[in-house]
Amino acid sequence: MLTLDDIKALRNDTPGCAHHFHLNNAGAALMPQPVIEAVQQYLTEESLHGGYETAAAHAEDIAGFYKTTAKLLNTQAQNVAFLASATDAYAKALSAIPFEAGDVLLTTDDDYVSNQIAFLFLQKRFNIRVLRAEKLPEGGVDVQSMQELIETHHPKLVAVTHVPTNSGLVQDVEAIGQLCRERDIWYLVDACQSAGQIPLDVEKIGCDFLSATMRKWLRGPRGAGFLYVSDRVLEAGLEPFFPDLGGADWVQPDQYEPSKNANRFEYWEKNYALILGSKAAIDYALALGMEGIEQRVTEIAAYTRQQLSPIPGLRVLDRGRNRCGIVTSHIEGVLPGQLMKSLQAAKINAGVARTFNAVIDFQEKGVEWALRVSPHYYNTKEEIDRLVEVVSKLAGA
Numbered sequence: 001m002l003t004l005d006d007i008k009a010l011r012n013d014t015p016g017c018a019h020h021f022h023l024n025n026a027g028a029a030l031m032p033q034p035v036i037e038a039v040q041q042y043l044t045e046e047s048l049h050g051g052y053e054t055a056a057a058h059a060e061d062i063a064g065f066y067k068t069t070a071k072l073l074n075t076q077a078q079n080v081a082f083l084a085s086a087t088d089a090y091a092k093a094l095s096a097i098p099f100e101a102g103d104v105l106l107t108t109d110d111d112y113v114s115n116q117i118a119f120l121f122l123q124k125r126f127n128i129r130v131l132r133a134e135k136l137p138e139g140g141v142d143v144q145s146m147q148e149l150i151e152t153h154h155p156k157l158v159a160v161t162h163v164p165t166n167s168g169l170v171q172d173v174e175a176i177g178q179l180c181r182e183r184d185i186w187y188l189v190d191a192c193q194s195a196g197q198i199p200l201d202v203e204k205i206g207c208d209f210l211s212a213t214m215r216k217w218l219r220g221p222r223g224a225g226f227l228y229v230s231d232r233v234l235e236a237g238l239e240p241f242f243p244d245l246g247g248a249d250w251v252q253p254d255q256y257e258p259s260k261n262a263n264r265f266e267y268w269e270k271n272y273a274l275i276l277g278s279k280a281a282i283d284y285a286l287a288l289g290m291e292g293i294e295q296r297v298t299e300i301a302a303y304t305r306q307q308l309s310p311i312p313g314l315r316v317l318d319r320g321r322n323r324c325g326i327v328t329s330h331i332e333g334v335l336p337g338q339l340m341k342s343l344q345a346a347k348i349n350a351g352v353a354r355t356f357n358a359v360i361d362f363q364e365k366g367v368e369w370a371l372r373v374s375p376h377y378y379n380t381k382e383e384i385d386r387l388v389e390v391v392s393k394l395a396g397a
Contacts (some may be wrong), residue, residue, distance in 0.1 A: 001295045002377055009295050010378040012024045021383040024349040026165065026193060026326050026374035029219040031277075032284055038060040039221055039277040046273065060266070062272055065279040072282050072290075073210065073228050074201040078261040081227040082275055086192040087114050089211035089227035092265045093188050094118055096209075096233070099155050101127040104155040108133055108141040109360040110171065112190055114292075116359075131155070132360075133224075139167075139319025143175045150179055157186045163193035166358035166370065168318035168326040170198070177206025186233075192216065197297045197325050197376070199290040207359070208233050217297075217325070217376065220281030224274040229262035240265050288377070296377040297325040299328040300312060303381055304373055313395045317365055328353065328370040331395050336369045339394060346390045349382075350374075 002010075016030035024145040043371045046054040055062065062100025066077035073080070083089040099105075107121055109132050119130045131153060134145035141160065150158070158180050162173050173189050180187035190206040191200055201206075202210055208226040214220025239247070239258045246268030248258045285293060304327045305316050313332040331339065336352045343350055351372040355362045362368065375384065 007296075007378060007380065009114055011358050011380075014378055019347070021346070021348040021379075021384065021386055022250055023373045023375050023379060023387060024351050025219075025376040025379075026216060026372060027351050027374055028215040029196075029217060029223060030378070031219055031221065031281070035220060035277050037278045039273045040274040042276050056304050058272065058276065061279070062275055065275045065282075068227055068279050068282045068286065070193075070278075071286060072200065073173040074203055075228060079202075079228060079229050079231065080236075081262040081265040082270060082278070083227055083266065084213075084223055084271075085225045086190070086213035087225075089225045089265075090131070090188070090190060091118060091376065092114060092240040093209035093211060093227060093229075094122070094157075094159075096238040096265075097186055097188075098238070099126045099156060102158075103128045104131055104153045105129070105157050105159060106131050106133065106146065106149055106153065106155040106192075107159045108146075108161070108171065110141065110167070110169060110358075111159065111161040112165055112192065113359075114359050115159065115161065115190060126155070129153075136321075139374065140169050140321065140323060141171050141176070143172055143179070146176055147179050150183060150185065153347055154183075155185060157188060159188040159190070160188040161192075163191075163198070163324055163326065164358065164361070165193055165326075166361055166372070167328050168305075168323040169320035170194070170322040170324050171320075173207070174206050177204075180208075181206045193326065194324070194375050196293070198294050202228050202230070214259045214278045214281055218278075218281050218285060218375075220234050221274045221277040223271060224278045226278070227262065227265055229265060231284050234260065234262065234264075244268055245278070247269075297375070298323075300327045300375045300377070300379055300384070304375055304384050307384055308373075308391065309389070311392050311395050314391065317367065317370055327375075327376055328374045330367045330370050330371075331391065334394055336371075339371060339391075342390055342394050343387075345387045346386065348387055348390060350387070 013032045066080045069080045070077045134142045187207045188209040191212045195212035208230040214224040215222045247264035248256045317328040353370045
């Protein structure tokens with residue numbers, strides 16, 4: 001468990017805490033000093049010695065990214081690929097599924113907007129069918145509905161977002177993974193909003209792919225993400241659209257061979273400064289301990305909901321049996337631009353989600369926008385109290 005002294009030290013290790021009340025970690029978290037230094041030092045060295053030469057000099061450190069990410073996920077380094085973002089990783093995984101006309105892709109109402117758009121693209125381009133499982137009354141995917149749809153339609157792929165970007169909901173990815181394993185169905189998990197705030201074990205989840213970003217709860221640099229690829233995928237020979245020499249070898253004039261490891265999903269050109277920054281961020285999280293991080297994030301988010309709930313005209317929108325570090329709410333009669341202006345004046349960083357971020361969810365909740373507050377382990381109750389003060393004043397309380 002993180003103590004108050006721990007949190008003070010973590011804030012001292014985070015330069016941005018001196019300038020803002022940063023409650024937008026679901027957007028992009030503040031980087032700690034070791035991450036900042038890893039990126040800056042590499043770029044300085046690259047500027048002095050050259051790109052190829054610097055990468056060669058840091059080959060062992062770069063390989064360390066794959067090892068430390070594997071430790072985060074309970075897998076092996078050969079099952080990890082570095083990608084430019086969570087969406088890049090997710091798209092690479094989707095492109096590897098051998099869809100044919102009439103195949104079914106099964107997902108949920110709460111999957112991320114970019115994923116939903118990608119599903120609809122696949123439906124348009126390859127004439128597959130996109131089905132969505134029903135929700136539980138309290139929110140979140142109904143695993144029983146998922147099972148019934150699996151047994152009826154035999155989907156080629158099941159795709160589930162662990163934590164939707166538009167609410168504090170945590171979906172039961174492990175139960176769904178068991179269904180997929182039992183029926184030999186490809187399973188893709190979007191962990192963009194869970195990596196770094198919730199412990200992830202790909203063996204327990206039972207997924208074939210898991211995508212994530214570095215910039216959010218892992219507190220890494222922007223422009224970096226990763227993809228977990230199961231042994232089953234590698235042994236089956238699945239590969240993404242348009243591989244290059246980074247993930248395949250050209251062995252004959254009319255023949256190439258994909259890599260035997262997850263790097264078949266990578267391109268040759270990479271930002272090595274961001275790889276080392278990503279390694280530093282994951283090392284930082286592992287040193288703190290993911291269980292302690294989850295406990296602290298859950299605690300500070302629960303406090304946020306508790307303090308926001310009594311404000312007249314404000315409705316906390318989060319649903320689900322399990323909730324995490326994302327706190328969403330709507331204030332009747334207040335315009336989102338007006339809200340953001342007030343928060344910015346108070347040096348509070350937060351986000352606003354709009355209908356296009358979560359069409360199904362927001363239509364069901366009857367809102368066109370939501371304030372998204374996402375405190376991390378380094379945030380304090382005093383920062384939440386300041387947020388509540390500003391929001392209360394704006395709501396006329």
